[in-house]
Amino acid sequence: MNCSLEKLDLSVNGFFGKPPKEVANCKNLEILNLSSNNFSGEIPHEIGTISGLKSLFLQNNTFSRDIPNTLLNLTNLFILDISRNNFGGEVQQIFGKFKQLRFLLLHTNSYVKGLNSSGIFTLTNLTRLELSNNNFSGPLPIEISQMSGLIFLSLSNNSFNGSIPSELGKLSKLQAIELAFNSFNGKIPPSLGNLNSLLWLMLANNSLTGEIPRELGNCSSLIWLNLANNKLTGKFPSELTRIGRNAMDTFELNHRNMVGVVAGNSECLSMRRWIPADYPPFSFVYSILTRKNCRSLWDRLLKGYGIFPMCASEPSTRSSHKFGYVQLSGNQISGEIPSEIGTMVNFSMLHLGDNKFSGEFPKEIGGLPLIVLNMTRNKFSGEIPREIGNMKCMQDLDLSWNNFSVPPLGHLLTFDKDSYLGDTLLDLPKFFDNTPDGKNKTFDKIRVRKPTKCSSKQGKFLKDKNQEIFSDSIKIFHLNNIVFTYADILKATSNFKEERIIGKGGFGTVYKGIFPDGREVAVKKLQREGIEGEKEFKAEMKVLSGQEFGWPHPHLVTLYAVDGGEECLVEYVRRVMDNGRNGLSHFGLVGGVKEMFELLQVGIKCTNDSPQIRPNMKEFEDSQF
Numbered sequence: 029m030n031c032s033l034e035k036l037d038l039s040v041n042g043f044f045g046k047p048p049k050e051v052a053n054c055k056n057l058e059i060l061n062l063s064s065n066n067f068s069g070e071i072p073h074e075i076g077t078i079s080g081l082k083s084l085f086l087q088n089n090t091f092s093r094d095i096p097n098t099l100l101n102l103t104n105l106f107i108l109d110i111s112r113n114n115f116g117g118e119v120q121q122i123f124g125k126f127k128q129l130r131f132l133l134l135h136t137n138s139y140v141k142g143l144n145s146s147g148i149f150t151l152t153n154l155t156r157l158e159l160s161n162n163n164f165s166g167p168l169p170i171e172i173s174q175m176s177g178l179i180f181l182s183l184s185n186n187s188f189n190g191s192i193p194s195e196l197g198k199l200s201k202l203q204a205i206e207l208a209f210n211s212f213n214g215k216i217p218p219s220l221g222n223l224n225s226l227l228w229l230m231l232a233n234n235s236l237t238g239e240i241p242r243e244l245g246n247c248s249s250l251i252w253l254n255l256a257n258n259k260l261t262g263k264f265p266s267e268l269t270r271i272g273r274n275a276m277d278t279f280e281l282n283h284r285n286m287v288g289v290v291a292g293n294s295e296c297l298s299m300r301r302w303i304p305a306d307y308p309p310f311s312f313v314y315s316i317l318t319r320k321n322c323r324s325l326w327d328r329l330l331k332g333y334g335i336f337p338m339c340a341s342e343p344s345t346r347s348s349h350k351f352g353y354v355q356l357s358g359n360q361i362s363g364e365i366p367s368e369i370g371t372m373v374n375f376s377m378l379h380l381g382d383n384k385f386s387g388e389f390p391k392e393i394g395g396l397p398l399i400v401l402n403m404t405r406n407k408f409s410g411e412i413p414r415e416i417g418n419m420k421c422m423q424d425l426d427l428s429w430n431n432f433s434v435p436p437l438g439h440l441l442t443f444d445k446d447s448y449l450g451d452t453l454l455d456l457p458k459f460f461d462n463t464p465d466g467k468n469k470t471f472d473k474i475r476v477r478k479p480t481k482c483s484s485k486q487g488k489f490l491k492d493k494n495q496e497i498f499s500d501s502i503k504i505f506h507l508n509n510i511v512f513t514y515a516d517i518l519k520a521t522s523n524f525k526e527e528r529i530i531g532k533g534g535f536g537t538v539y540k541g542i543f544p545d546g547r548e549v550a551v552k553k554l555q556r557e558g559i560e561g562e563k564e565f566k567a568e569m570k571v572l573s574g575q576e577f578g579w580p581h582p583h584l585v586t587l588y589a590v591d592g593g594e595e596c597l598v599e600y601v602r603r604v605m606d607n608g609r610n611g612l613s614h615f616g617l618v619g620g621v622k623e624m625f626e627l628l629q630v631g632i633k634c635t636n637d638s639p640q641i642r643p644n645m646k647e648f649e650d651s652q653f
Contacts, residue, residue: 035059039085043067049074061085063109073098080104087133088112095122102128109133111158119146129154135182136161142169149174156180160206164188168212170195182206184230189213192231197222203278203330204228208254212236216255218243225249225278227330232256232355239263240361245270249278251352251374255359263363264356264385272352272374279332353377357402365390372396381405381426389432391415402426409433416440427451517541521551 031054044066051060052074060081067089075084076098083106084099093115099105100122108129115137123132124147132154139162143149148157149171157175160182167190168183179201189211196205197219203226212234220229221243229247232254239262240255251272352375362384369378370392378393381404389408393401394415401419404426411434412427425443429450440447448454520541521528530550531538541549 064088107131133158142166221246242267249275257358260359266366269368
């Protein structure tokens with residue numbers, strides 16, 4: 029059989045039995061992907077005759093653990109992925125002979141014991157070593173320092189113990205160290221502070237003790253730090269606030285040097301471990317990770333482009349680069365948080381809960397573009413700073429179980445009682461009940477009258493801070509975390525001026541609105557009266573917000589308000605309004621504002637409750653869409 033293929037991808041099928049040895053007739057192959065099937069038996073030794081092969085993907089099958097010696101003839105082999113094959117016993121010694129390899133992926137097998145006998149540490153050309161999700165045990169040998177080319181090291185979810193070798197600090201090219209979910213003990217090596225290219229440091233869920241080394245502050249690229257669930261003590265070192273201050277040097281290095289070949293599906297595996305999926309907007313990214321898009325998202329991440337747009341204090345400074353996080357929860361860190369924390373402007377998530385922090389809450393945090401702030405179960409006291417109430421980006425807030433004594437203000441009042449549960453010294457407004465056994469009375473049992481107050485995501489109170497905004501005649505909808513009035517909507521849209529119209533639907537008109545702080549919104553005003561019109565409007569709101577569908581988008585948030593028979597839907601599309609530069613086009617899904625609204629209109633029509641209203645394909649082909 030003659031074959032001139034350069035790439036053969038048979039992955040994600042239902043093939044079983046032995047893979048065809050005839051693939052070796054394709055002498056020009058550079059990429060061979062047999063992954064995610066039910067292949068079994070020996071790996072065909074004939075593959076070793078494909079001299080130009082660069083990438084060999086055999087993961088997620090049930091091959092026997094005998095690796096053919098003929099594969100050593102593949103002098104151009106760049107990537108070898110044999111993960112998820114249920115290999116048991118010790119790591120095969122043959123892997124230590126693949127001197128040409130750059131990527132070796134053996135994760136999610138059943139390997140046991142240590143690594144010394146494998147010879148893997150002699151692979152000085154290796155840039156990525158994935159051994160996570162096995163049953164390795166014993167100390168991590170200091171011989172790992174021989175792997176001078178290593179960039180990504182992943183050993184998580186094993187049973188390694190002993191101290192973390194200080195020799196890791198000699199691997200100057202390291203960008204990711206993942207040692208989470210093992211049994212490491214002792215102190216975090218100060219030598220890790222030598223790693224100026226380090227982006228990720230994942231040491232969570234071990235038994236590490238001592239203080240966080242001040243030297244970590246020298247890691248100028250470190251924007252993803254997770255030390256959660258250890259036994260760390262001491263104070264939060266002020267030097268730690270210097271991490272991540274200049275990750276662009278590493279990102280630019282990746283932009284220049286990254287090779288166009290990636291290691292199969294392992295990007296998804298790594299991203300799912302490294303993204304804190306329980307918190308927005310990370311949770312949104314986590315939910316959209318697929319085999320098809322992980323490669324492009326991983327590429328963007330390593331080059332510093334970001335994988336989701338973020339917001340900052342002012343609309344003009346919104347950036348997709350401020351998405352770092354620090355997770356120190358579940359330790360015994362004590363003392364006050366240093367005021368220098370206000371300089372950590374490249375971070376969007378701080379999780380410092382379940383520690384022994386005390387003193388006053390640092391007001392400097394109010395200047396950060398945080399989306400997640402978790403300080404639960406500490407010993408903070410005194411005032412919740414007014415500056416925290418002005419944080420416009422906050423979506424997830426937990427200040428519960430502390431000793432705060434001055435009530436929250438501004439934007440903080442839009443979060444529900446769980447954010448303050450157990451803070452029994454707080455004198456909260458009467459619509460709150462923050463006692464442990466109290467029912468959530470927030471935003472409840474209040475009739476709708478003018479003016480209507482509503483809530484949505486990302487922002488602060490739009491009314492003057494001295495204006496009384498709560499009464500028994502006002503209903504506050506806690507759909508998300510901002511409060512504003514119907515009057516604010518009228519002002520933003522210039523009383524629904526015709527010049528502000530940007531789109532029309534079957535039962536509503538969409539207006540462009542601009543709030544006083546510069547944020548742009550799209551407001552949809554219901555025009556069709558009656559029960560049926562309201563039913564359609566509510567259905568549209570559910571589709572756009574993702575309610576009951578499980579796919580809320582971080583840049584499209586809805587507000588539903590009732591005011592004297594008028595209804596309005598406020599959709600936060602500020603990322604789309606800016607000519608689509610930062611919206612769904614960020615993911616390569618939508619090209620601009622016009623296309624965005626067209627897609628929304630198509631979606632609403634196709635999901636109408638009434639089958640008679642839903643268009644067929646012919647009608648769409650004949651329409652403007």
